[in-house]
Amino acid sequence: MRTARTSAARSAIQTARRIPTTAHTATSSCTILLLSRRLASTPLLRPAFHPLTTLQPTLTAVRHGSSSTSSGTPLAKTPLYDLHLAHSAKMVPFGGFHMPVQYPSLSVSASHVFTREHASIFDVSHMVQRIFSGPGAAAFLERVTPSGVAALGVHKSTLSCLMGTDGKGGIVDDTIITRLPDEEFYVVTNAACRDKDDGYFEGEMQKWNGEKGEGMEVRQEQLDGWGLVALQGPEAVEVLGRCLDQGTGVDLKKVLFGQSVYARVKMQGMEVSSELLISRGGYTGEDGFEISIPPEETVAVTEALLAAGGKERVQLAGLGARDSLRLEAGMCLYGHDLDESTTPVEAGLGWIIPKERRTADSGYYGAGVLAGQLVLRSKGGTGVRRRRVGLVVEGAPAREGAEIVSRPEEGGEPVKLGTVTSGCPSPTLGKNIAMGYVKDGFHKAGTEVDVVVRGRVRKAVVTKMPFVPTKYWKGDV
C-alpha cells in the first residue's frame, strides 16, 4: 500500500482546483414541488392537479433536480457526458448535472436485475469529492460529524452525517468519510446538497481555524471535474481485477468492504492510469467499488472496465436502477429519507456513532440530543418519537408522501403514524417495498399497518431492512 498520492495525481488535483466550479443548482424549488405533491395525495385535491405531475415521476427532473430552465443556471456535465450520449442514454437534470437515468439497452428493472446478477457501471461523478487535510482535519470532522474519525484506520471508510450546527441533531447531509495516508480525509457528499454543504464547510472551517489557530488548522480541496465511477455487482471484482495494472501488486481479495486502496488501471493500448483511489462499497448492497478518477482519465478507465467485462458481464446503468437498488438495500436518499429535521438515531443510523462518542459531551454538533435519543425512555434516556422502518405494501406501490396509518380494531379510527419517504416495486422480490417514518412503538418488524395510496388503504407490514440481503466482501470466511 502506498503512503502518498503520486505527484501526478497531486498535480492533477491542483489543476482541477483551478477549474471554476460549474453550475450547481439549488434544490429548494424541488422541495416545494415535493410538498405540493404531498398535498396532492389528499383525494379531494387531486383533480386540481395536472396529471402525472401529481405523481412521483421517479428520479427525474421533477423529483430531484432543477432544470436549466427553472434555475437559469446551465447544467454541468460529468466527464462521462459524451459517453452517455454515445450509449443513447436518456439524460435528465439531477443535482445540477445532466445525468443518465437509463440506457436503451435495458429497461430500469432489467438493469436492476442485471446489476444483481452481473455488474453495472454507474456514473456518480455528480457527487462532490472533497479532501480535508491539515493537522486539525480529524478533530474538525469530529466536530461536524458523530463519527470516530480520529480512530479511523488509513484506507478505511465510514458512513457519516454532517450535523446541523444548531445542536438539534438534524442531518445536513449524509456522507462517506475515508482516511487517506498523511492525515488526509476523502469526503464524498451529495450533489443535490453541494451549495448547502459548501457553505456549511466554509463557515465551519473559518470558525475552526479562527478558534484553533496554527498547529490545528484544516484545509479543504474539491476534486472538481473528477470522475467517480461505481462498479457494482457480483462480477465487479473479476472485471476490475482484469483491469488492474499488474505492477500495482494489489490483491482485491484483501480489500474488504469499507476499505480502499490506490491502484493503476490498464487503459487502451499500453496506457496505464495514474494511481486511482478505489473504495470497496457502494449504493446497491452488492459487492463493488467506487473509483475516483482524474478528469482526463475518466472516459478511458470507464471504457477499460466496459471492455474488460464485455456486454454479458458489465452494462452501464442509470439513476433509475440506482434508486431501486439502494432501496432494496435499505439505504437512505438524502432529501427524501433524511433531512435537517431528522436525526441519525431516528433514521436508524445510530450505529454510525461509536461507543465512545455516545455521551452528551462528545463534542460534535447535536451530541446532547443524540446521547439522549440513543437511550430508551424506559432506561432514563429520551428515546425517539419516530423511527425509519421498511415496509412491504400489498397491491399498489406506496411512494414518497403516502400516509402510514394504524390498522384499527373493528369500529376504531385509524391514527396517522407517519409518512412513506421512498418506495417502489422491488424487481428482486416482486413485492412493493418502501421506507418511511412511523411513531415509536410501531417500528417492530411484523407490525401490521396501513398505507394510503391515492386515497385507497393498502395493507403493509413493517419489515427489516435490507429487503434484499447485502453481499459485501468481508473476506474468505
Place this chain on the structure above:
Amino acid sequence: MASIARCLRAARPSTLSAFKTPVSRVCPVRAFHATSSNALRKYTKEHEWIDLSADLKTGVIGISEYAAKELGDVVFVELPEEGKQVNAGDAIGAVESVKSAADINAPIACKITGINLLLEEKPATINQVPEDDSHGGGWIAKVQVTEEGVKDLEKLMDPQAYAEFTAAEGEH
C-alpha cells in the same frame, strides 16, 4: 403524462412510427359517417387516448404507446371505479412502473361502464399493446360519453397532431 416526457428528454423518433392501429387517423372530428367502431381516436396532452363509437355515445380509454414506453415496465395498474361519473382531467386510475407512477386521467367527461380486468393479472399488457382497444389489449376502461364529454372532445388532439406533439416533446 406530460411530466415524464419532459423529464426524459431523449428524442424518440420511434414513436412516430409506433401507431399500429389502422383506420382513419387523420379523419376530422365530425366524421359521423365513419363506420368503423374505431372511427374516431383522440389524444390528450397527458398521453391518454380515447376511441369513440361512430355515434359518439360510447368510448374506450387507454394510455398512449409513447407514455407506455416512457414509463417502462408496468408492474401495477390501478383501474377506475366502475359506475363512476367523472369530468375531463379527473384522475381515474394509475399506472406504475419501477421508476415511476403515472395517473390516468379522464380525457373527457364520461361515466365508467367497464374496466379491463386483464391488467390486474397482466399489467405488462400496457407495454405490449397500449393502444389496443380489443379483447386482450391494453385499454383501461370503457365509458359512456356525456353531453359535456362531447364538447370536451374539441380540446383533444387527433392522431396526427398528437404524433407531432410527442415528437416535439421528445426533442427538447
